[in-house]
Each structure stands twice: as C-alpha cells, then as structure tokens.
Amino acid sequence: MQECRLSANNLACQRGERLLFRGLGxxxxxxQALQVKGANGIGKSSLIRILAGxxxxxxxxxxxxxxxxxxxxxxxxxxxxxxGKALGFWQRLDGPGDAELSQLGLSGLLEVPVRYLSTGQKxxxxxxxxxxxxxxxxxxxxxxxxxxxxxxALVEALVVQHCAQGGIALVASxxxxxxxxxxxxxxxxxxA
Amino acid sequence: MKxxxxxxxxxxxxxxxxxxxxxxxxxVLFFLAVAMLYPFAVGPDAPVLARTGGGVLWIAALLAAxxxxxxxxxxxxxxxxxxxxxxxxxxxxxxxxxRMVAHWLSFAPAxxxxxxxxxxxxxxxxxxxxTVELGLLAGTxxxxxxxxxxxxxxxxxxxxxxxxxxxxIPLAVPLLVFGAGSxxxxxxxxxxxxxxxxLVLVAITPFAAAAAIRSARGQ
Numbered sequence: 001m002q003e004c005r006l007s008a009n010n011l012a013c014q015r016g017e018r019l020l021f022r023g024l025g026x027x028x029x030x031x032q033a034l035q036v037k038g039a040n041g042i043g044k045s046s047l048i049r050i051l052a053g054x055x056x057x058x059x060x061x062x063x064x065x066x067x068x069x070x071x072x073x074x075x076x077x078x079x080x081x082x083x084g085k086a087l088g089f090w091q092r093l094d095g096p097g098d099a100e101l102s103q104l105g106l107s108g109l110l111e112v113p114v115r116y117l118s119t120g121q122k123x124x125x126x127x128x129x130x131x132x133x134x135x136x137x138x139x140x141x142x143x144x145x146x147x148x149x150x151x152x153a154l155v156e157a158l159v160v161q162h163c164a165q166g167g168i169a170l171v172a173s174x175x176x177x178x179x180x181x182x183x184x185x186x187x188x189x190x191x192a
Numbered sequence: 193m194k195x196x197x198x199x200x201x202x203x204x205x206x207x208x209x210x211x212x213x214x215x216x217x218x219x220v221l222f223f224l225a226v227a228m229l230y231p232f233a234v235g236p237d238a239p240v241l242a243r244t245g246g247g248v249l250w251i252a253a254l255l256a257a258x259x260x261x262x263x264x265x266x267x268x269x270x271x272x273x274x275x276x277x278x279x280x281x282x283x284x285x286x287x288x289x290x291r292m293v294a295h296w297l298s299f300a301p302a303x304x305x306x307x308x309x310x311x312x313x314x315x316x317x318x319x320x321x322x323t324v325e326l327g328l329l330a331g332t333x334x335x336x337x338x339x340x341x342x343x344x345x346x347x348x349x350x351x352x353x354x355x356x357x358x359x360x361i362p363l364a365v366p367l368l369v370f371g372a373g374s375x376x377x378x379x380x381x382x383x384x385x386x387x388x389x390x391l392v393l394v395a396i397t398p399f400a401a402a403a404a405i406r407s408a409r410g411q
Contacts, residue, residue, distance in 0.1 A: 076276045078202075
C-alpha cells in the first residue's frame with residue numbers, strides 16, 4: 001500500500017452559530033488507528049468531513065497524503081437496484097477489488113434490492129464498497145451502528161488488517177471499539 | 193472519459209429502466225396529454241388548430257421538461273453519492289455533465305417521437321411538424337441543461353421541487369420565444385437562435401450545477 005499520512009493542525013469547526021470544537025490537532029502515519037470519542041452531536045461527523053476535505057474548517061488545516069475512503073451513515077448505493085448491481089457501479093469506478101463478499105456475509109444477498117436490506121446489512125455493503133476502493137486512509141463515521149456482535153468483530157478485524165497493510169484508520173464512534181494501538185481522543189476535551 | 197461513461201451508464205440506467213424511470217415516461221405522457229386535450233378545449237376549428245398547434249406543442253414540451261426535476265439530483269445528494277465521487281477525485285463538473293447528457297437522452301428522443309402523433313392530434317401539417325421537430329431538437333438540450341442546473345440549485349432545499357419549476361419557466365422563455373417563433377412565416381432563423389441559447393445553457397450548466405453541489409455540501 002502506498003505511503004500515507006493524515007495530519008490536522010489547530011482545527012476549529014463551526015456549525016450554524018455553534019462552535020463545536022477548537023484547537024484540535026492530530027498526526028497519523030501509516031499503520032496507525034485512532035478512535036474519536038464523544039457524545040452525539042459533539043462534532044464527530046463534522047470532524048470526519050473536515051478531514052475528508054468535504055467541509056471547510058473554521059480555522060486550521062488538514063494535510064493528507066493518500067486517497068480517502070469514507071464510510072458514513074449513507075451507503076451511496078441506489079436503493080432500487082439489486083445489491084450486486086449497486087456495488088457493480090463502484091467496482092467499475094474503483095477497479096475490480098478483491099473484496100470478499102462472503103467474508104462480509106453478503107454473498108447470498110446480491111439479488112436483493114438495497115432498500116430491503118437491514119441497517120446492519122447496509123453497513124456491511126458500505127464496508128464492501130470501502131474495501132473495494134482500496135484507499136489508504138479510512139475515515140469511518142460510526143461504523144458499528146446497526147451491526148451485531150459478529151459485525152463489530154468484523155469491523156475490528158478489517159481495521160487491524162488495514163493497519164497491518166500500512167493504512168490509516170480514523171474511527172469516530174461513541175461505542176467502545178478495539179483498535180490496534182488503542183489510541184483515542186475525546187472530542188469533549190476540545191469543546192469551546 | 194472512462195469515469196464519464198461509467199457515470200453516464202448509471203444515470204441512464206436509473207432514468208430509463210430503474211428507480212427514476214418516471215423521469216422519462218411522465219414528460220412524454222404529459223406532452224401527449226396536452227396535445228390530446230387542446231383540440232377539445234378550443235374546438236375542432238382546423239385553421240385555428242393548425243395556426244396555434246405548433247406553439248402549443250412547444251409549451252407542452254417546456255412544461256413536460258419541468259416534471260422530472262425533483263428526481264434529477266436530489267436523490268443522489270441524499271445517498272451521499274456526490275461525496276463518494278469527490279473522494280475519488282471525480283469532479284462535480286464531470287458528474288453534472290454526465291447527468292445532463294443522460295437526462296437529455298432519457299427524455300428528448302422520446303419527446304421528438306411523441307411529437308409525431310401529437311402533431312396529428314393538434315392538426316398541424318407536415319411542413320410545420322418538421323419545423324417543430326427541428327426546433328425541439330435544437331431546444332431540448334437547453335431544456336435538459338436547465339433542468340439539471342435548477343435541480344442542482346434546489347436540491348436539499350425544502351420545497352425544492354416546486355421552487356425548481358418556478359425557476360425553470362422564466363429561464364426557458366428565450367427557448368420558447370425563439371423556438372415557437374420559428375413557426376411563424378420568415379422565422380427560420382429562430383431555430384438557429386434556439387440552438388445558440390441551448391448551447392449557452394449546455395456550456396454553463398456543468399460549472400454552475402457543480403458549484404451548487406459543492407455549496408450544498410457545506411451545509
């Protein structure tokens with residue numbers, strides 16, 4: 001996997017009138033994982049979007065080496081299409097990845113329209129899309145939502161595997177998750 | 193180019209056969225319905241119908257193009273599709289160009305075909321039909337561009353669909369004036385002007401719609 005790096009310096013984020021957090025800095029190199037903790041609404045998703053470059057911070061800057069794979073609450077799969085076709089669109093864009101659908105528990109669902117999948121199954125399909133993208137920097141926003149205990153273990157295993165291959169994983173979650181290295185920051189320490 | 197074709201294939205698949213096929217069928221059915229109702233409303237006076245029929249087809253085409261607006265951009269914004277594409281380095285300009293081409297392909301050829309039975313319904317002759325067809329051929333790219341532009345601008349707004357319809361009408365007036373104007377005696381230059389206005393819309397839409405998508409992301 002290519003060299004990757006993710007660093008942020010003195011980030012502050014404002015949504016509407018509210019200053020969510022300030023003075024936040026982080027520095028991740030290949031192979032490292034970081035959990036961002038914090039209560040609902042504290043700005044975890046905004047931080048992820050800032051780090052992904054989809055949202056401008058109020059102040060501060062973000063530097064990224066390597067492409068970003070984003071997993072959030074929106075799976076970006078057409079609800080009316082069968083799962084196989086909906087994933088096929090991303091496979092055509094990302095190149096034929098070796099995402100193992102059986103490993104994700106999806107192999108029997110390829111003919112099922114995306115809208116009939118359960119929350120956890122949708123999360124698994126989003127993971128399949130993320131794996132296929134083969135991006136070195138993973139930004140995962142609440143990846144455990146809706147997953148059963150086997151799904152949680154699966155996400156943890158995927159992150160371990162990703163970091164072992166030299167990737168970066170930043171996981172925003174209010175739930176406990178076992179990450180390699182066990183690094184964590186709490187957004188509550190940076191609230192204004 | 194590879195990305196463009198993949199996007200175009202997806203958009204066309206959705207608009208023609210998938211989830212959003214109403215975006216193709218509805219405008220054409222609406223167009224035919226207007227052509228069918230018009231003689232009932234004004235009466236079977238052949239000269240009147242022949243004189244006004246071409247203009248009615250133009251109005252019907254314009255209003256038909258408004259119908260699919262809410263399906264063009266909004267659903268993909270909610271899906272997070274544009275974010276995922278941006279992370280892959282695919283520009284919004286490319287995404288919106290593909291959307292515009294797919295939208296045109298999904299409704300314009302069908303509309304041009306439907307104009308043939310519609311011309312019989314409103315009783316216009318073959319020469320006028322030819323002018324209408326040429327005018328629609330020149331004008332529908334502009335209508336498609338305008339549709340994508342306004343859909344992108346209003347995506348994510350409350351009541352965006354209704355607002356979109358209201359926004360398209362004044363912006364489409366030049367297309368209607370030149371397009372329907374080409375039907376009057378000595379108005380042949382109207383088709384060229386329609387095509388020119390279409391070209392302007394097609395040229396600015398990818399950039400303006402892309403800016404709209406990026407600004408919707410910041411909210």
